[in-house]
Amino acid sequence: MRRAIRTALAWSVVSLGAVAAAWAHHSFAAAFDMNKPVTVQGTIVQVRLENPHSWFFLDVKDAGGKVERWAFEAGTPSGMVRNGFKPGIIKKGVEVTIKGFHAKDPSQNMGMLRELVLADGTVYGMFGSQQGPAAQ
């Protein structure tokens, strides 16, 4: 059992390292708390497809009506475009749900974008792949 755990642990760490290296211009493991998934729903206020990473900014309203600005880091712009993300496809004012992982600093309203979901069910990943009506 102990050996199995060690094997699983090693596989996990290798996956983590390889994936982070393939993804990023910085270490994602260093920036985000992978034990803290986060989901927010709000209105896009800005999308910046730029290096070293693209960012999605949105306003999120809590139950009391207070609005907080959140920012989610996505992939590199060249990777996103070449994987099918057309510039301008997510516009200011669009309602979205973003699922990801929270920044390591809990005081920051920041996270890593794992999935961006539009109201019609279209899903964009970190590098712009998608599923749902827009992909038909």
Added chain:
Amino acid sequence: MTPRLIATIVTAGFLFALASSAPAVKDVAAEQDGAGLAPPKPQDGGGPVPRMADGHPDLSGVWWGGADIGAARGRGGRGGARGGGARGTPPPTFTSLYKPEAAAKAKTLGDKDDPTLRCVPTAFGTLNVSLYDVGAVGQIISTPKMMVMLTETYHGFRLVPTDGRAHRDDVPPAYRGDSVGHWEGDTFVVDTTNFTDNTWMSAEGRVSHHSDALHIVERYRRVDANTLEVEATVEDPQVLTAPWTVPKQTLVLAPFDRIMSLNCSGIETQALMDAAAKQSTGK
């Protein structure tokens, strides 16, 4: 280590792998049009090496490893183990050759200190291909008198005269150095010096500081119409115990003829990394 902690780490690894492979999502690149949007296709050699008017190989083209970051790799872009090392041991890396004092300095640095977070390019390249710099795509415009090397990510360029002239002594040190070139048969040799010492060799938080004595010699050989091989040797006697022989990289011709112009502003990313470091280490 508690079972709960083990489970947490294992879960995190699986989640990372899962997210990166983007399961159940449709690759729509094939439906796109315009420069840079067609997916890489497996290529054969593509025919003989094209040549310039002076008879030397024409190195022109957009070169990559078969895909951009975030997509499955196609043919080419391989590097790695051919760089040396005894059987069963990995080939040396730049930092594995650090002198003790350089290794000690590296231990004082971390992810948040990576200059690329502030849009400063690398001195060499994350994927051990200087043409890519921090990204995964680069372009060469080959002329008999000048080789123009353009980097997509972070807007790097190198103008490499091909007549074997000496390095300039009238320019300040630069992130990407000063390059001169010459032909050895069908191999184009690029010699680069005059680097600043405020960049790293690669990005992604991989601490890889160097000195201003950095000297890189690269050898470019187009082996067929679709394939470019690049070998390099890196010297930095101030921080390395020996020259680093970079594993040979094999690049393939991308199915588009222009790289993109992309902005860089590391404001949020730097803030993210600074805060994460403070959270993790308290400084």
